[in-house]
Amino acid sequence: MTMKLQPRARFFYYAELADALNYDDQKSPYAFSLNGQWQFCYLGSPREIPTAFLEGRYQDLDWGSIQVPGHLELQGYGEPNYTNIDFPIPVAPPNVPAENPTGLYYRTFTYQKHLDRQILRFDGVDSVFKVWLNGRLVGEGHGSRLMTEFDVTEFLVDGENQLAVEMEKWSQYSYLEDQDMWWLSGIFRDVTIVEETLIEDFQITPVYQENQWFAQIQVKQNLSSFQPVALDIYYRGEVVTTALLKEETAQVLIPDAKEWNNEEPNLYTAVIQDVQKDALVAVRFGLRRVEMLQDQICLNGVPVLFNGVNRHEFDPEHGRTLSREAIRSEVLQIKKMHINAIRTSHYPNDPYFYDVCDEVGLLVIDECDIETHGMWVQVHPAQDSYWEAEFVERGLRMVHRDFNHPCVLIWSLGNESDFGPNFIAMAQAMRQADPSRLIHYEGDRDTVVADMYSTMYTSVEELEKRASKQVHQKPQILCEYGHAMGNGPGSLQDYQDIFRLYPSLQGGFIWEWKDHGLKQGENYVWGGAFHEPVNDGTFCIDGLVLPDGTPSPGLLEYTRIIQPLKFYVAQNHVVVESLYHYQTVVDLQLQWSVEVSGRVLAEGSVPLPPLAAKALSPVISLPFPTTIEQGAYLNLTVVATESFDVFEVGDVIAATQTQAQAIETAGIEANVTVEDSAARLVIRRGDLEVVINRGSGNICQISQKGQTLLQKEMSLTLDRLPISNDMNVVADRKQKRIGTLFYRCEDLRMTVYEAAAMVVLRQRIMPPAVSWGIELEITLWVTDAGLTVTTKGWFDGEKPLEVPRIGYSLPLNQQIGEIGWYGRGPEESYPDSFANALVGRYQVSRTNWAFPYVVPQEAGNRMDVSWATLTLPASDIGLRLTAIHPLNLNVVGEAGNILGATDGGDEIRIDSRVQALGSNSCGPLPLARYRLYTDPFHFSFTVQVD
Structure with missing residues (x-):
């Protein structure tokens, strides 16, 4: 009669309260480890098992030895075999090959019973096994990465005991365990006798x-x-x-x-x-709730952004047998890299892993031990009723074992196993056993049972298409993306930008954490190194760290991209934003330096005030030199001055580098004042006043000494007068309605400190009647240098392929007099027409700015402009425009018409990019490298009024 226990939580009894509170089961007198050296016999198949073993005459066998836990293949018994998809055996479920490596394990131990019940616990055996204690069959187990327990109270005796295990590498259950990893068998996790009472x-x-x-x-x-x-x-x-x-x-x-x-x-x-019995049972837990709120995965009411990795259990010498020291070290390394989540690809991990994640704070998607990737059969296991009970049982075993771990937010049904009724039954059983968590399965493409839409390696463009739809939909995560094989992955910043842009995109998990290179001498090897006829070569060398844990450039890149602090910079002013979701960070120091060609022009440090979650620091003014050479860079680093979380004193928490900009001040010492209401935000500094429309997010007025400058709102626009060579694209531009845009402020935050203010806002721009738009992240600074505008933008939806320009229109309430600039000139220039426009310093009057084409059309653009000055004779005010990265400058008439066509005020255009000219009235469009596609954009400029 089998004495196998039903699925349940994994816990221990203790004798001392201190040990119970320390949660150290190795200090419990009621946990007896059977790890260590066992006697071992390696056979070619279970048919070769000697009768003496089955009859309990163990002394009659010729034993070798093996370490438990450990893998057969890494201790000289058989060979490893790496495959990603294909099975290394014929796919003929439930049959297995006649050649089926089999291991016989045997050991004796002396035992003294303490409590009422004794449970024999196997935390992981690959693939199937049978257990005998003192010559009596206890039971059998399967589910390689799942806990199996037997009640051996009646079998165990005080004094000497004999324990024997038969293990087979291949079984019908191997067809459910085709994870992308080395095929390694044996008792590879802990074996323990656990004492229990009530x-x-x-x-x-x-x-x-x-x-x-x-x-x-x-x-x-x-x-x-x-x-x-x-x-x-x-x-x-x-x-x-x-x-x-x-x-x-x-x-x-x-x-x-x-x-x-x-x-x-x-x-x-x-x-x-x-x-x-003078015994204590202890269970550790955390207070947290996991739920869907407004179509988002939320932890304690706060939307989650998964900056995650997929993690296989792997050691280059021991395979999936990991020591506790190795597990803790690896989890701490992951946490220190600002990674906040782990998907246990593709099976439940060693139980100690969850203890560490509970302690240090990592979010876990706990994945069930099901993958049938290489099952090329007519009826897939997900649809075959033969497998239903096994699917359900595996799910429940995972749920019950890991139930009490707060780090587990989401149960995953498995990986790459198609979809069908068996997964539906499995999900229902798991949800009934634990309604407090969410369910994930990437193969559930229609989210029949999954609480989220999960995909692998989806492009940024495809993510954007789904996320930009104005409909209620389940959130999307990328359970795998950023394939870290060899030198890579690329475009992680592009993914992170779009994750932060759209609420329905809740991050993803890099594939994967560690290279699976097995150690051979001084080298690491991959599939095929053991002459496996079926293998997937180097596909196991795909991690962010080398097999020994050495970080790759890809990991360092990922760490910088997901760092928990964000920097905003204008001239010598810095604001630091916390990207943490919950904690207030303290004891941080901002270190800075201005360098050019390796020379330090200035440097220093300043303590950061405590930063609450999602908060902006006050504006920090750095003592820059007044003159900064061309090509200088500002380096910013935030370090810990006290230990917190997993960080030690001196650890770098975040860093960035930007081009340094000389301080161009108006020479006025003044503090900032703010007037805030539901309709508008007014920022005043000295004689400068900037008014922001809280509804649209646009600057609706700029005033100097009480004189207003704007006739209408300053806004990001896309249109221009068509040129003759636009004749074949004008209709498309009208159809996409690029000239009629509506603006909505989605979020606005502000931070002020003495003489400077910064506003961060999110703006949505959309045309009427069609389905596309632009998401903008705008930073506005009001400082001694004037008004600085930094803009990042993303087109989405059924967007136009190209637009005529991308930039800001400043509709003035008066006309411009003289225009001076440093950039290309003196004539106009465009991306495919600038050979005669040399970079230099120029000045012309308004009347000579634009070339007088016979047919009125776009004219006058100047490229590569680093600074410009514009006089306003009617108000005796002058404007100075500057940019670290040169932009396009144009001056047009009212409402974008040609200069001189109306008597109204002029419009200044400061463009990130403009469309090329081409010859499409009778020839080709501009070359692709010159065309203005609707890709993400980023630019910055400063307006000074005096």
Whole structure:
């Protein structure tokens, strides 16, 4: 009779409260490890098992030795085999090859019983196994990366015991375990005898009701009727509440609750004491809720952005057998790289992994041990009723084992196994066992059971198409993207930009964390190194770190892109934004330097004030030199001055580099004042006043000494007068309505400090009647240098392929007099027509600015303009425009007409890019390299009024 236990949580009993609160099962006298050297016999198939083994005459066998836990193939028994998709055996389920490597394990141990029950626990055996204790068959197990437990109370004796295990490499269940990894077999995780008394299962579900936190305690006992037990809940070693549990399920209020999240991983420990046996059972938990709010995955009410990695368990010498030291070291390294999430690709990990993730704060997608990637059969296992019970059982075994870990936010049904009724049944059973978490499965393309739409390696363009649709839809994550094979991956910044742009895109998981190179001498090898007839070569060398954990350039790139602080810079002014979601960061220092050609022109450091989650720091003014050479760079680094989280003193938390810009001041010492209302935001500094329309997000007025400059709002526009060579594209531009745009401010935040103010706003621009738009992230600075505008933009939806220009229109309420500039000139210039326009310093009057074409059309653009001055004779005011990265400058008449066509005020155009000219009235369009496609854009300029 098999004594296999039903799926349940994994927990331990302790004798000392201190050990229970430290959660160190290795200190428990009730956990007896059977790890170590075992006797071993390697056979070619289970048909070769000697009768003496089956009859318990173990002394009659010729034994070798093997380390447990460990893999056969890495200890001289058989060879490793790496495949990504294809099976290295014939695909003929449920049959397995006649040649099926089989291992016989045997050891003796001396034991003294302490508590009422003894449980023999196997945390991982690949692939199937049978167990005998003292010559009696205990039972059999399968599910390579899942816990299997047997009640051996009746089998175990005080004194010497004999334990024997038969393990087979291939089984019918191997067809469900075709994960992208080395095929390695054996008892590869811990083997333990666990002593127990009254408590058979112990689950804790955090419950948030009416702004209070409760722990829902479910305790199963091995008695016919429930025996009351005392419960104590501890936080950081102190009792916070006690309760007498009189029923199997109870709800306990947690006073002064501290929530668990990946930035503040607050942990509680629930302890039940069996007074009669002087034994304590302890379960650690966290207070956190996982839910869908407004079509987003939220943790404690806050949308999650997964900056994640896929992680296989792997060691170059020991395969999937990892020591606790190796697991902790790797998890800490991941956390230090600002990665906040791990997908356990593609199976439940070693139980200790979840303990560490609970402690340091990592979000986990816990994936079930199901992948049938190479199953080229007519009826796939996901649709074959033969496999339904196995699918459901594997899901429940994972859920019950890892139930109490707060780090697990999402259950994943498996990987690359198609979709069908078996997954539906599996999801239903898992959701019934645990309704507190979400469910993921990438193969569920129609999200029949999945709470999110999950894809692999989707392009930025395709992500944008779905995310920009103005409809309610499940959020999308990329369970795999950024393939880190060899030198790569690329475009991680582009992915991160779009993740942060659209609420429905909630991040993704890089494939993958570590190279799977097995150590041979001084080298690492991959598929084919062992002459496997079926292998996938170097496809296992695809990690962000080398097999020994050395970071690749790709990891360093990813770390910088997902760093938790963002920098805004204008001249010598800096604002730091916290991208943390929960915690307030303190004890940080901003270090800076201005360098040119390796020479340091100036440097210094300044302490950062405490930064709340999502907050902006005050404006920090750095003591720049007044003269900065061309080509100088500003380096900014934030370091920890005290230890926090996983960071030590001196660790770099974030860094960036921008081109340094000389301080062009108006010479006026003045502080900023702000007038804020629902309709508008007014910022004043000295004689300069900037007014922002809170509805549109546009600057609606600029004033100097009380004199207004703008006739209408300053806004980002795309249109220009058509040129003759536009005749074949004018109709398309009209159809896309690029000349009629509506503006909406989606978010506006401001930070002010003495003489400077900065506004960060998100703006949505859309035309009427058609389905496309632009998302803008705009930073506005009002400082001693004037008004600085920095803009990042992304087109989305059914966008036009090209536009005539991208830039700001400043519609003045008066006409311009003289125009001076440093850039191309003196004549106009365009991307495919500038050979005669040399970079230099020029000045012309308004009347000589634009060439007088016979047929009125676009004219006058100047390229590569670093600065320009414009006089306004009617008000005796002058404008100075500057840009670190040269832009396009044009002056046109009112409403974009040619100069002189009307008597109204002129319009200044400051463009990031403009469309080329071509010959399309009778010839080709401009060459592709000159055309203005609707790609993301980024530019900055400063307006000074004096």
